[in-house]
Amino acid sequence: MREKIVIGLDMDGVIVDNTENxxxxxxxxxFALAAHQTPSDVIETVVPELILEKMxxxxxxxxxxxxxxxxxxxxxxxxxxxxxxxIPFFLISRRQKPELARELLKRHGLWGKYFDENxxxxxxxxxxxxxxxxxxxxxxxxxxxxxxxxKLTNVPQKFLMDRFKCFTKASYQRVRSWEDFLGKILHKxxxxxxxxxxxxxxxxxxEEINEKIAARIARVLACKFLKVAPRxxxxxxxxxxxxxxxxxxxLYKAILKGIGNPAFAKASAGRQxxxxxxxxxxxxxxxxxxxxxxxGMITTPMLYFLVNHFKAIGGIMITASHNPPEFxxxxxxxxxxxxxSGKEIQALIAVK
Numbered sequence: 001m002r003e004k005i006v007i008g009l010d011m012d013g014v015i016v017d018n019t020e021n022x023x024x025x026x027x028x029x030x031f032a033l034a035a036h037q038t039p040s041d042v043i044e045t046v047v048p049e050l051i052l053e054k055m056x057x058x059x060x061x062x063x064x065x066x067x068x069x070x071x072x073x074x075x076x077x078x079x080x081x082x083x084x085x086x087i088p089f090f091l092i093s094r095r096q097k098p099e100l101a102r103e104l105l106k107r108h109g110l111w112g113k114y115f116d117e118n119x120x121x122x123x124x125x126x127x128x129x130x131x132x133x134x135x136x137x138x139x140x141x142x143x144x145x146x147x148x149x150x151k152l153t154n155v156p157q158k159f160l161m162d163r164f165k166c167f168t169k170a171s172y173q174r175v176r177s178w179e180d181f182l183g184k185i186l187h188k189x190x191x192x193x194x195x196x197x198x199x200x201x202x203x204x205x206x207e208e209i210n211e212k213i214a215a216r217i218a219r220v221l222a223c224k225f226l227k228v229a230p231r232x233x234x235x236x237x238x239x240x241x242x243x244x245x246x247x248x249x250x251l252y253k254a255i256l257k258g259i260g261n262p263a264f265a266k267a268s269a270g271r272q273x274x275x276x277x278x279x280x281x282x283x284x285x286x287x288x289x290x291x292x293x294x295x296g297m298i299t300t301p302m303l304y305f306l307v308n309h310f311k312a313i314g315g316i317m318i319t320a321s322h323n324p325p326e327f328x329x330x331x332x333x334x335x336x337x338x339x340x341s342g343k344e345i346q347a348l349i350a351v352k
Contacts, residue, residue, distance in 0.1 A: 005140055005185060007082065008133045011093035011101060013039060013144030014161050015079075015110070017072045018059055025055045025065070036164040041145045066100050071108050072163075074178035077198060079114045081182060081341045090136050091120040092129050098122040126151035140185055146170050159184065182343040195329065196342035202320045202329025205247040209328055211254035217345060218258030218316065221332060225313045226289065228334065237310045241295040241303045242318035247328045248297075251318045255330075256294055304337040314340075 012018055019038045026033040029051050037046050044052065058065040082089050095101040101122065105111035111120075121132050126148045133141060134154040143149050144161040149172050152158055159181055160172040167174060175181040179198035195203035201217065203209040222238075229236045240255055242248035293310055295303065300317050307315040314334050320327040332340040 005087050006137045007087060007089040007185070008092050008129075008136070008138035008141040008155065009089055010141075010143040010145070010148070010161075011091055011095060012060075013072070014142050015072055015075045015091070016104065017070045021059055021065070021069055022055065025058045026051065029054055036166055039144055039162075039164065039166050041147050042166050060095060061097055061100070063100060063103075066097075067104050067107060069104060071110075072161075072178070074198060076108070076110065076114075077341070078178035078182055079110070081198070081343045083114060084340075084344050089114075089119065090133075090138060091115055092132050092136075092138075093120075093122050094124065094126070094129070095122055130154055142175075142181055146172060157185075179343075196346035198341055198343060199339065200321070200329055200331045201342040201345060202323060202327055204326050205251075205328040209251070211250055214251045214254040214318075214330070215258030217330065218255040220345065221314065221316065222259045222290070225334075229313045236289065237291050237293065237312035239293045239295060239303055239306045239310060239312050239315040240317075241298045241306075241315075243299070243320075244297055245318075245320065245325060245328055248318045251328060252294075252296075255316055255318065256292065259290060259292060300331055303331075304333060307333055307335075307337040 009015060019035055022038045022043065023033045023035070026047065031047055031051055033043070033047070037043055047055070059069070060066055079089065093101060102111055102120070105115055105120075121136075123129055123132055129148065130152045133152060138155055140157045140159065141149070141152055141155045142159045142161055143152075144163075146160060146167055149158045149160060158172045160167060160170050160174045161176075161181070162170070162174045163176055165176070173184060175184060182198065183194075183196065195201050195208050195213075201209070225236060225238060238259070240252065240259075242252040293306065293312070295306060298306075298317075300319055300321075303315050303317045306312070312335070314332065315337065317331040317333075318328065319331060320329040321331075323329075332345060334340055
């Protein structure tokens with residue numbers, strides 16, 4: 001049985017992005033910094049300690065400036081994926097003023113949504129991080145400092161957030177983004193791992209994504225939709241569409257078939273079956289579980305509109321958006337057209 005993932009997260013450099021603030025405060029103090037010099041383990045080697053102390057005050061302890069920090073790109077979306085997947089995560093930070101840290105997270109809409117007093121902890125040293133991680137059962141930790149990861153002796157999987165390629169010789173698993181991190185922590189349980197992106201599924205056709213893979217994903221999504229649908233619901237609405245790529249029609253048929261009824265694929269090819277009704281350009285296919293609205297070739301915004309129009313439990317759009325013609329993929333949404341990430345779907349496949 002696969003060990004349950006429990007994630008520990010650093011705050012600065014993983015969730016909070018101080019890059020621009022570090023560059024600006026350094027400039028105000030007469031020191032020029034480049035982005036690749038801003039990670040904590042690097043800045044200490046290039047900025048004099050006196051300047052560093054003043055910068056730390058503005059970055060972490062002075063409310064007007066400490067609350068200006070941005071979020072690391074993809075952090076909020078990444079935590080949303082983890083939350084929807086049911087993977088527990090904890091913030092373990094060495095911030096000296098927890099009240100300012102909490103206020104910053106509130107300003108970005110993270111406190112109360114992803115963090116609260118039960119999963120956010122503030123400690124003094126890197127060794128304390130290791131102790132707290134051990135108490136919480138953390139087995140995966142993401143930090144932007146190799147010097148801190150070195151102290152986490154009880155955490156089996158340690159990932160280094162290296163957005164600017166500063167630590168090419170580090171012995172830890174390096175990731176450059178949240179998307180990269182999510183991909184790696186789920187890599188043992190994926191179908192063609194590379195196709196599962198942070199916001200969709202996409203890859204080269206047919207090497208990375210093909211009819212077999214599309215049908216498998218559709219089967220998993222069908223189970224997901226059934227689980228989230230109201231118990232009393234019958235004939236749950238699902239909308240399926242595709243774009244104009246040459247491979248899209250074939251993937252479209254595979255997805256209709258994968259949802260569970262061979263009649264779906266036949267109907268999409270123009271063969272009339274019982275329980276099938278065609279209204280204008282929308283083919284509605286019924287079975288005991290689903291009412292599939294096979295809408296054919298449309299745009300992605302149109303599919304989102306139809307998910308709401310039919311009050312559907314979900315929708316699948318075969319598309320690779322702006323990618324070259326040899327690519328294809330899927331965008332998947334749940335009720336009210338709320339997107340599901342590729343990583344979330346990847347996790348569902350891992351459980352099957």
